[in-house]
Amino acid sequence: MSKNRYSVGLIIVIVGIILLLGKLGVFGFVWGLFWPVFVLAPGLLLHFLYFNRVLPSAVLIPGGILVTCSILFFLCTIFGWSLMAYIWPGFIFAIAVGLYEFYTFDKYSPRGTLMAAVVLAILSGILFGVTILFTVGxxxxxxxxIGVGAYIIFGKRRSW
Incomplete structure (x- = not known):
């Protein structure tokens, strides 16, 4: 009977600790910071299942997209969601990553896969550049x- 009392007591203490941590807001903080893990985990699982020869190479497309998007979400949860105004082209780049992984690891991938990945990556880079230009341009x-003015003021003087 003492083992049963020990188990019941341990369960009650664990439930009490969980309730106390929940009331102190620990779980809300952890969820608010680490929720992108739930986007990252399926992407890593798809990669794991492909590399263990369980699933076909086509799963690398959503796997690459999920992993890349989870990185973007991690950045936004750490540095604030206002960062999304600058990194939104990363979602287009995520598609390019998935297509490029599919092209790289499938020797029978369609001919246009690499071209689509490169076009999307270039488009993402252009949109990222335009976004940076318009937001911090x-x-x-x-x-x-300032640099040109300083050069004119302090630059090498030439006599005419």
């Missing part, structure tokens, strides 16, 4: 103007 223009 005025700062870049200001720095260039």
């Amino acid at each position: 005025i700062y870049l223009i200001a720095l260039v103007l």
Whole structure:
């Protein structure tokens, strides 16, 4: 009977600790920070199942997309969701990653797979550049103007 009392007591203590941690907001904080793991886990599982020869290579497309998107979500949970204004082209890049993995690991992949991955990656890069230009472009223009003005003021003087 003492083993039974020990087990019941241990369960009651664990439930009490879980309730106390929940009331203190520990689970809300952990969930708010680590929820992208639930996006990352299926992507890693698809990769694991492919590399163990359980599933065909086509699962690398959603696997690559999920892993890349989870990285974007981790960045936003750590640095704030306002970062999404700058990194949104990463979702297009996620599709390019999935297609490129499929092309790399499937020797019978369709001919256009690599071309689609490259086009999407280039499009993502262009959109990322345009986003940076329009969001922080005025700062870049200001720095260039300061540099040009400083060069004119302090640069090598030429006599005419």
